[in-house]
Amino acid sequence: MHQLSVIIPILNEANTIGKLLRHLTNNAASQKHIAGIIVVDGGSTDGSQKVVSAFSSVQLITSQKSRARQMNTGASVATGNILYFLHADSIPPKHFDKHIINEVKKGNEAGCFKMKFDSPHWWLKLAGWLTQFPWRACRGGDQSQFITKTLFNTIGGYNESYTIYEDNDLINKLYARKQFVVIQEWLITSARCYHTNGIWRLQYHYWTIYLKKWLGASPDTLNQYYLKYIRVEK
Numbered sequence: 001m002h003q004l005s006v007i008i009p010i011l012n013e014a015n016t017i018g019k020l021l022r023h024l025t026n027n028a029a030s031q032k033h034i035a036g037i038i039v040v041d042g043g044s045t046d047g048s049q050k051v052v053s054a055f056s057s058v059q060l061i062t063s064q065k066s067r068a069r070q071m072n073t074g075a076s077v078a079t080g081n082i083l084y085f086l087h088a089d090s091i092p093p094k095h096f097d098k099h100i101i102n103e104v105k106k107g108n109e110a111g112c113f114k115m116k117f118d119s120p121h122w123w124l125k126l127a128g129w130l131t132q133f134p135w136r137a138c139r140g141g142d143q144s145q146f147i148t149k150t151l152f153n154t155i156g157g158y159n160e161s162y163t164i165y166e167d168n169d170l171i172n173k174l175y176a177r178k179q180f181v182v183i184q185e186w187l188i189t190s191a192r193c194y195h196t197n198g199i200w201r202l203q204y205h206y207w208t209i210y211l212k213k214w215l216g217a218s219p220d221t222l223n224q225y226y227l228k229y230i231r232v233e234k
Contacts, residue, residue: 002101003035004146005078006086009063009070010039012046013088016190021055023091029098035080040070067141068158068166075149075157083152085145089190090115092144099183100146109151110174111181112143119191121199134182136175141167142189151179163223165213196231205229 006024010017021037028034037058041049042065052060063073071085082104086092093099093113103111116128130138145167155173158166174180194202209222217225 001032002082002104003080004033004082004084004097004100005035005074005080005149006037006084007071007074007078008037008039008086008088009042009067009074010044010048010052010088011042011065012044012048014044014046014048014051016088017048018051018054020086020088020091021052021058024096025055025057027092027094027096029095033097033101036078038074038078040074042066042070066160066163066166068160068162071166072157072160075152078149081149083147083149085141085147087142087144087189089192090142090144091188093185093187096185096187099185103146103181103183104148108179108181110145110147110179111183112139112145113183113185113187115140115143115187115189117191117194118188119194121191121194123199123203124191124194132182132184134180136171139168139171139175139180144187145170147174159219161219163219164226165209165219165222168210168213193230193232202230 008017008020017039024037039052039058039060040063041060042063049060052058061073061077063070075083082100084100114132117124131143159169162169171180209225212222212225
């Protein structure tokens with residue numbers, strides 16, 4: 001039987017992680033589909049660990065800070081044959097487990113959900129609407145990522161050289177293999193980073209990072225640009 005290991009990297013997510021864990025518990029089609037929920041903490045200082053520890057069915061582990069390392073660490077202890085990587089501020093659709101397993105049964109070993117932001121701003125509504133299409137430019141980590149454990153191990157997991165852009169690096173490898181599907185169910189993600197930085201300012205910097213990567217910028221160059229221009233506030 002196919003089973004999901006849900007892997008959630010966190011860093012100071014006390015305000016979001018409890019809501020997500022309750023949602024996962026209450027909205028799975030069947031708990032038999034869930035091999036486990038693994039929260040990988042990268043050194044939170046806001047009490048996130050205490051929030052997670054209140055959920056007896058959730059496994060809390062620690063890792064060096066960086067989403068790539070945290071997600072690889074979670075994958076290394078996962079027992080499900082399908083890995084489902086999820087950001088702490090993204091809420092997957094009802095029966096997310098059933099939708100993912102159905103795609104794997106069809107032979108689709110990797111993919112994501114279409115996504116919409118929790119914001120009424122017209123640009124973010126448009127950006128979310130575009131995620132229903134299979135175009136590479138419409139992909140990102142906020143949409144979540146499912147991948148069979150076999151395929152994940154075959155491509156070497158997340159590249160830990162990337163402090164940012166690790167999701168897109170993995171997605172590029174999957175598109176190169178023509179192994180990616182967009183499940184036509186809505187995942188809702190937070191627009192908090194846009195609110196913190198300003199929608200147009202942040203979009204400009206995201207496009208710049210995308211262009212720099214396309215032109216061959218190193219992982220360290222991308223990270224330095226991100227640290228210089230983008231503020232992250234919880």
